[in-house]
Amino acid sequence: MIHIVFQTSDVHVLQQAMALDPELTGDILQIYDDLAVGPLQGLDAPKGDASGGWQARRDWWKTVLELTPYNFDEAKGMSDDQMTIHRLKQTLDDNPAEEVWVWMAQNAHDVCGYFWLVNRLRDYQGRVQVLYLNNLPFINEKGAIFYPVYLFEIQPSEFRKAKKLARLITPSEFEIDPDEWARLCMENAGVRVLEGGKKITSHDYDYYDKNLLAALTTQWQKVHRVIGNTLGKMKVKTGDAYLFWRLRELIAAGTLQLNGDLAKGWNAVEVKLPGGPVTTEEGATAEAPAPAPQPPAP
CATH class of the missing domain: 1.10.10.10 (Winged helix-like DNA-binding domain superfamily/Winged helix DNA-binding domain)
Known part of the structure; x- marks a missing residue:
C-alpha cells in the first residue's frame, strides 16, 4: 500500500495513525507543490513540452518565498514531484498487486493536487483508491464533533474510521477529472478556491x-x-x-x-x-482625513 498526501503535516499524522493501526502500514509519498496558487500555464502540455511551464512556476515560487523564513532550496519540493510520480509508476509496474491510496480533505490545496495526480495515473485504473474527507464528521481531541478542512486536523485514532472511506477512483472520474485539471491550466488564474465537492473556481492573485x-x-x-x-x-x-x-x-x-x-x-x-490618528483640540484622537482628490495634471 502506498499513501499519497499533499501536505507535510499530513505525513506526520498518518505516521502516527499507522502506529495505532498496522492495517494502514505502507509507504507515504508527499506531493509538495501547492497547486491552489500560482501559474499553471503549460503544465498540461504533452510530455516533453511542459518544462517551460514548470520553470515559470518555479520562478514564481522563488519570488513568493523571497524574504520569508523559508529557504527556497529547502522548500522547492515541487521540483521533486515529477520524480515522485515517475518512481511511483515504476513501483506499480514492477509490483502488479500494489495499490495507491490518495488522501485528500476539503481544501483547494488537496483537491488541486488530486486533479494533477489523477491525470498521471490513468493507466492504473482499478489500483488507485481515493479517501476524500468531504463534509464528514470526526471527533476532535475534546470529544466534540467537527468537520475537518485538513487531513492533519484529524486525531490519529480517528483514522480507523477514515480508512473505511477508501474507494476506487471510477473510470468516469479518470475521464472527467483530468479535464478539470486541463481547465485549470487553461484558465491559469492566480488563486483556486474549493466551492464544495470537487468544484474548483479560479480567481485573480x-x-x-x-x-x-x-x-x-x-x-x-x-x-x-x-x-x-x-x-x-x-x-x-x-x-x-x-x-x-x-x-x-x-x-x-x-x-x-x-x-x-x-x-x-x-x-x-x-x-x-x-x-x-491625529489629536483634536479636545485632546481626543480621530482618524486623519483622507487626502483630497487632486485635479488631473494638464
Whole structure:
C-alpha cells in the first residue's frame, strides 16, 4: 500500500495513525507543490513540452518565498514531484498487486493536487483508491464533533474510521477529472478556491487581499502578527508565504505603508493603512482625513 498526501503535516499524522493501526502500514509519498496558487500555464502540455511551464512556476515560487523564513532550496519540493510520480509508476509496474491510496480533505490545496495526480495515473485504473474527507464528521481531541478542512486536523485514532472511506477512483472520474485539471491550466488564474465537492473556481492573485486589508488599521502592526491574525480569521485559507507576498505587492502599489527593511524579514517590519490618528483640540484622537482628490495634471 502506498499513501499519497499533499501536505507535510499530513505525513506526520498518518505516521502516527499507522502506529495505532498496522492495517494502514505502507509507504507515504508527499506531493509538495501547492497547486491552489500560482501559474499553471503549460503544465498540461504533452510530455516533453511542459518544462517551460514548470520553470515559470518555479520562478514564481522563488519570488513568493523571497524574504520569508523559508529557504527556497529547502522548500522547492515541487521540483521533486515529477520524480515522485515517475518512481511511483515504476513501483506499480514492477509490483502488479500494489495499490495507491490518495488522501485528500476539503481544501483547494488537496483537491488541486488530486486533479494533477489523477491525470498521471490513468493507466492504473482499478489500483488507485481515493479517501476524500468531504463534509464528514470526526471527533476532535475534546470529544466534540467537527468537520475537518485538513487531513492533519484529524486525531490519529480517528483514522480507523477514515480508512473505511477508501474507494476506487471510477473510470468516469479518470475521464472527467483530468479535464478539470486541463481547465485549470487553461484558465491559469492566480488563486483556486474549493466551492464544495470537487468544484474548483479560479480567481485573480489579489483574491486574499481583502482578508489582509481587514486585519489592518492606520496603526503600525508587525507583519508576522498581521499574517497570523489574517490566517486565524480566514474561512478559505492559503499559506503564510503567499500572504506575505501579497503584502509586499500592496506595499509596492502604495496601498500600504511600510516601516522597516523588508530584507530583514517579516519579523522586523511593520505595515499599516495610509493615514493615522491625529489629536483634536479636545485632546481626543480621530482618524486623519483622507487626502483630497487632486485635479488631473494638464
